[in-house]
Amino acid sequence: MIRFEGVAHERDGERALDGVSLEIDSGGFVLLLGRNGSGKTTLLRHMNALLTPDEGSVLVDGVPTDEDGEGARRKVGMVFQDAGSQIVAETVKDDVAFGPENLGLETDEIRERVDEAVSAVGATALLDRSPYELSGGELRRVALAGVLAMRPDVLALDEPLADLDYEGEKAVVERVVGANQDGKTVVVATHDAEPFVDLAERAVVLEDGSVAEDGTPDELFSRGLEGYGVRTPCSYR
Amino acid sequence: MTRPKFAYRDGDTFVHGVDARAKLTALVVVSLGLTWASAGVTAAVGVVTYLVARSAGVSARELLRDVRLVLVILVVGTVARAVSDPAGLVPGAVAGTVASARFVVIIALAYTVSATTRPGDIRLAVESFLEPLPSVEETDWGTMFATAARFFPLVFEESRRVRDARKARLGERRSWYSRVRSTAFTLLIRTFRRADTVALAVEARAYSSERSSLRGLVWERTDTAFILVACSVAVVAVVV
Numbered sequence: 205m206i207r208f209e210g211v212a213h214e215r216d217g218e219r220a221l222d223g224v225s226l227e228i229d230s231g232g233f234v235l236l237l238g239r240n241g242s243g244k245t246t247l248l249r250h251m252n253a254l255l256t257p258d259e260g261s262v263l264v265d266g267v268p269t270d271e272d273g274e275g276a277r278r279k280v281g282m283v284f285q286d287a288g289s290q291i292v293a294e295t296v297k298d299d300v301a302f303g304p305e306n307l308g309l310e311t312d313e314i315r316e317r318v319d320e321a322v323s324a325v326g327a328t329a330l331l332d333r334s335p336y337e338l339s340g341g342e343l344r345r346v347a348l349a350g351v352l353a354m355r356p357d358v359l360a361l362d363e364p365l366a367d368l369d370y371e372g373e374k375a376v377v378e379r380v381v382g383a384n385q386d387g388k389t390v391v392v393a394t395h396d397a398e399p400f401v402d403l404a405e406r407a408v409v410l411e412d413g414s415v416a417e418d419g420t421p422d423e424l425f426s427r428g429l430e431g432y433g434v435r436t437p438c439s440y441r
Numbered sequence: 442m443t444r445p446k447f448a449y450r451d452g453d454t455f456v457h458g459v460d461a462r463a464k465l466t467a468l469v470v471v472s473l474g475l476t477w478a479s480a481g482v483t484a485a486v487g488v489v490t491y492l493v494a495r496s497a498g499v500s501a502r503e504l505l506r507d508v509r510l511v512l513v514i515l516v517v518g519t520v521a522r523a524v525s526d527p528a529g530l531v532p533g534a535v536a537g538t539v540a541s542a543r544f545v546v547i548i549a550l551a552y553t554v555s556a557t558t559r560p561g562d563i564r565l566a567v568e569s570f571l572e573p574l575p576s577v578e579e580t581d582w583g584t585m586f587a588t589a590a591r592f593f594p595l596v597f598e599e600s601r602r603v604r605d606a607r608k609a610r611l612g613e614r615r616s617w618y619s620r621v622r623s624t625a626f627t628l629l630i631r632t633f634r635r636a637d638t639v640a641l642a643v644e645a646r647a648y649s650s651e652r653s654s655l656r657g658l659v660w661e662r663t664d665t666a667f668i669l670v671a672c673s674v675a676v677v678a679v680v681v
């Protein structure tokens with residue numbers, strides 16, 4: 205379980221998060237919505253301790269992230285909004301293996317996880333390519349594979365569908381849903397709620413770094429979220 | 442939130458307001474003067490630099506943190522010099538310390554200038570220095586200089602991103618060697634790629650050396666005074 209308790213975080217003197225209290229249950233599927241700059245990325249980065257709160261605390265399974273960042277990162281896998289900046293190795297294979305290596309797994313296990321993760325996102329053909337020579341959508345798939353291969357309890361996905369073609373989107377959504385059905389917690393920050401709206405059980409809307417709305421996607425979208433700069437999925441129009 | 446090192450930070454202090462040409466001139470003149478300065482004068486200029494930096498909102502702590510790598514190198518250099526100086530350990534150490542101190546003051550000055558001057562203004566200042574020279578495309582040089590000045594913050598920013606990327610997947614668990622190696626490699630590739638992207642972005646928006654500028658530099662009386670003070674500091678440094 206992930207708990208935000210009165211979290212505030214300043215970036216360059218401005219409050220990117222301002223008094224966020226939130227509880228995300230294990231196995232949940234949460235959509236994180238809100239306009240550009242509302243604080244979605246900042247919130248996700250708190251979940252795996254890339255950022256720590258200036259005020260309040262973030263607890264992952266009861267442990268504050270500022271006390272055990274490594275523990276939080278083992279449990280929460282985060283896919284960056286800018287997929288390119290997530291790449292750390294020279295080939296796709298090495299990059300996807302990077303996380304499992306850090307978990308100290310056996311070579312065979314690493315190989316197996318890499319193959320599985322890469323095929324789950326439909327990127328097997330890219331294994332030996334340089335990540336720096338991939339298209340935007342290919343890069344996004346690789347970035348997701350790099351986190352899937354760590355098999356974290358929680359997937360924190362920042363705009364996971366940006367740049368993807370129809371097939372890529374389908375593969376990623378399927379994989380995310382599969383992970384959720386296997387009991388993983390999923391938190392997705394997105395401007396495109398459509399593919400997730402029937403799958404997520406909860407939507408949280410951020411506005412100016414605070415939680416403005418919190419409910420089922422059905423409730424919120426029936427009411428309309430245009431006032432928060434969030435596009436209403438077709439099925440609700 | 443940490444800023445990229447050496448980056449410009451907004452403000453409306455006196456030093457922010459000084460014309461970029463005055464600041465650059467002062468930087469060059471005082472740095473040259475310092476090259477000949479005695480230990481006492483170096484210390485005095487150091488104190489003045491500190492006060493100027495403080496008044497511009499640059500804290501000593503920030504500065505020390507941002508240039509700590511250089512400081513380590515200087516300390517190592519001083520020790521090396523002390524050990525190898527034919528005049529003996531103590532004179533060697535003294536000479537090394539004074540030399541390092543000069544360098545530190547120069548870095549602090551440069552840091553203060555880059556923290557209080559918009560990169561665009563630095564570009565304009567360089568252009569205006571080059572304008573009288575025949576057969577120099579001063580806008581190209583100005584742009585080049587400004588891009589180079591942007592380069593250091595870029596590298597630091599990029600290294601922060603690489604660190605984040607690594608951290609997010611538990612890379613901190615790796616050995617020291619493996620971390621340095623992977624950071625260096627990734628950083629190198631990304632920096633070059635980024636330079637490439639910047640070049641493309643500049644081209645894509647029809648860059649030409651026949652360009653005008655949104656901002657202009659306005660010389661005021663305080664700027665003249667500023668230069669005069671800087672020159673006298675330099676003269677004192679050389680003469681005393």
Ligand SMILES: Nc1ncnc2c1ncn2[C@@H]1O[C@H](COP(=O)(O)OP(=O)(O)OP(=O)(O)O)[C@@H](O)[C@H]1O
Binds near residue numbers: 220
């Ligand atoms: N690296 C940074 N340094 C300083 N401020 C930042 C940084 N990243 C984001 N911010 C600021 O923090 C606030 C929240 O940004 P955040 O990235 O969390 O928004 P977001 O909801 O993810 O937006 P988007 O939909 O555009 O991805 C914004 O006001 C932004 O300007």
Ligand SMILES: [Mg+2]
Binds near residue numbers: 244285
């Ligand atoms: Mg974002």
